[in-house]
Amino acid sequence: MKRTGWIVLALVLVLFPLSFDDPYYEQLGSLVLLAAISASAWNLIGGYAGQVSVGNAIFFGAGAYMPLLFYKLWMVSPLFGFPAGIAVSIVIAVIIGIPTFRLSGHYFSMATIAVAELIRIVVSNWDFLGASIGLTGPAVARDWSDLIFRSSTPYYYMFLAVLVLLLFITYRIERSRFGYYLRAIRSGERAARSLGVPVSRCKLYIFMLSATFTSLAGSLYVAKFGFVDPASGFGTLISVNMVIIAAFGGAGRLLGPLLGAVILIPLQSEANSFFGGGGTGLTYIIYGAIIMLIARYEPGGLLEMWDRFRERRASRRNKALEQAQAASTAQNSSAG
Secondary structure (H helix, E strand, O other), rough: OHHHHHHHHHHHHHHHHHHHOHHHHHHHHHHHHHHHHHHHHHHHHHHHOOOOOOHHHHHHHHHHHHHHHHHHHHHHHHHHHHHHHHHHHHHHHHHHHHHHOOOOHHHHHHHHHHHHHHHHHHHHOOOHHHHOOOOEEEOOOOOOOHHOOOOHHHHHHHHHHHHHHHHHHHHHHHOHHHHHHHHHHHOOOOHHHHHHOOHHHHHHHHHHHHHHHHHHHHHHHHHHHHHOHHHHHHOOOHHHHHHHHHHHHHHOOHHHHHHEEEHHHHHHHHHHHHHHHHHHHHHHHHHHHHHHHHHOOOHHHHHHHHHHHHHHHHHHHHHHHHHHHHHHHHHHHOOO
């Protein structure tokens, strides 16, 4: 994207909550950014490295539970649990990654789903973590560190800051040797190994980085909503949302998850508002249809579709210019 496009995108993101007086749009904007963070974190392992994890809800849940667990045990600000959630997620990523990265393709995906579901069941029956009821944070703000605000605007800018940091790191990875290693792994692990790429180490490192930001997304979620239970923290649909949002916008592309979130989160919100309690089920029916359409017609997502459209338009333009030049040459020849 050209510099002008980056400037326009930055202005839109910064000015969005200031352009509306309606709290609904402030809330919607913060949800879009939160979804973009989690999907961009998944994009590191699933998009760039080609390892389709459907268990990133493990890290989201760890990041969501640790801040509220700190509050439950020691009555400290949930903010102090953010680093603990990241640390726990990294440890879990190492424990899961070392054995499961020996698998590939759908076997790896199935393994991550199984581990995530196992952890959800354990948490659902563990009284220390609130069992099926979950955990809650402070009801009212004691000081600024509780991160309790009446408006969604402060949360919006918090989420935006984290998203910018994540996109900056992803941008640097794209243009580094590590990024080339990841693309080689996505293209084919055997070929990458034959070229001297440390496949296992690279996959583990990017998995740990993905776990870090997914955990941070979970912590930001409970900072805003002040509550988490096994379904909202470790549910399979949490992982599915990340995959669909990233794939719809463009997996393996820097702005793909953000584009997917901008389109799908308002769609989900409108469906829930219009159909009430049944909207959630309708949303996932729509998501299922989107998965089938993407897999069948455009695996690269909307950004790749846009690139192909631009290439075709440029090809038609060049062909028209060549025909015009040929016609002009022919006229000049006949006139001479």
